[in-house]
Amino acid sequence: MYARAAIGLVPGFNRPGWLPDTVLERQGVTVDRAHLAEYDRVCGFRLCDTLPVTYPHVLAFPLAFRLMSRRDFPFPVVGLVHVANRIELHRPIDAGEALDLSVHAADLREHPRGRQLDVVATASVDGEVVWRDVSTYLRREGKGSGRRRESEPAEPPPASARWRLGPRVGTDYARVSGDHNPIHTSRLGARLFGFARPIAHGMWSKARCLAALEGRLPEAYTVEVAFKLPVLLPSTVAFSAAPEWTFTLHGAKSGKPHLTGSVTAA
Known part of the structure; x- marks a missing residue:
């Protein structure tokens, strides 16, 4: 699949201007x-x-990557930016349950910096959807790639915890997730995409924040996050959580946001 993804970067590789109706x-x-x-x-x-x-x-x-690596997918998967993720947990899932997984793409739309789309995944048990995941990806394009002027960022909330992230965060998560994108695992690969050092996976950041809330969340809920600035590795980050279940991850010294999130009970 990674070889297929690399082939998709070759100039002249024709792609459709719409999403496939494929369901894997x-x-x-x-x-x-x-x-x-x-x-x-x-x-x-x-x-x-x-x-x-x-x-x-x-x-x-693996299903999502296979879908985005197909010839009939409108963009090459290499270069897509994961900008947001929403997960709906309808009930706790026991590790002994067998899951039926389904993945499809949806809602190709315009964005000030290019175009966005969603990759939707579901997990079902005996025909009942117990989990749903929507990952939003941005395809940066020339017409909207200029930076917009934004207001001065708000002061970050007081830190609930500080985490020192070593360079192995990228390679360790790649090993357990199967996502071996070189921007997370290789200094050279990161530099090819404009990063001084490898960056942490966005879904690792989301998982680490939810691990900090473990034991305090409801049995069924929706958790949404927006991925802001990348987390360069190594670095020190600060985690903050509010009683109404909003949370942030930001630079421990700079205060710049890496992730903002919220939890809503079902």
Whole structure:
């Protein structure tokens, strides 16, 4: 799939101007307990028999990547920017349950900096949708690539915790997620896309924030995040959470936002 994604960058590779109506599925996906334990360790979750809300995203990632690597997908997957993610957890999912996974693309739309689309994944048990994930990707295009003038950023909230992130955050998450994008694992790869150092995966940042709230969240909820500035590795970040279940991740010294999120009970 990565070879196919690289071929998609070749000039003259014709693509349609619309989203495919393709739906990719996998039936009866079971959880490898050793892999789950490693994911929990990398993201900071406690070991238990209930899946972290972000874990099915990892199970669905091969389908999502295959969909975005297809010839009939409107953009090359390399270069798409993951700008937001929303997960709806309808009930706790036990690690022993077999999941039916489905992935499709939706809602290609204009954006001030290019075009956006959603990749929608669901996990079902015995025909019941128990989890739904919407990842929003931005395709930057010349007509809207200029930076917009924005107001001065607000003062970040007081930190609930500070985390020192080493360079292994990128490679460790790549290993457990299957997402080996070189901007997360290679200094050279990061530089090719304009980053001084590798950057943390956005879904790792979301998972780490939710791990910090573990044990205090409702059994069914929706969690939405917007990915702001990338987290360069290594670095120190500050996590802040408010009682009404909003949370942020920002630079410990600069205060610049990396992620903003909210949780809404179902």
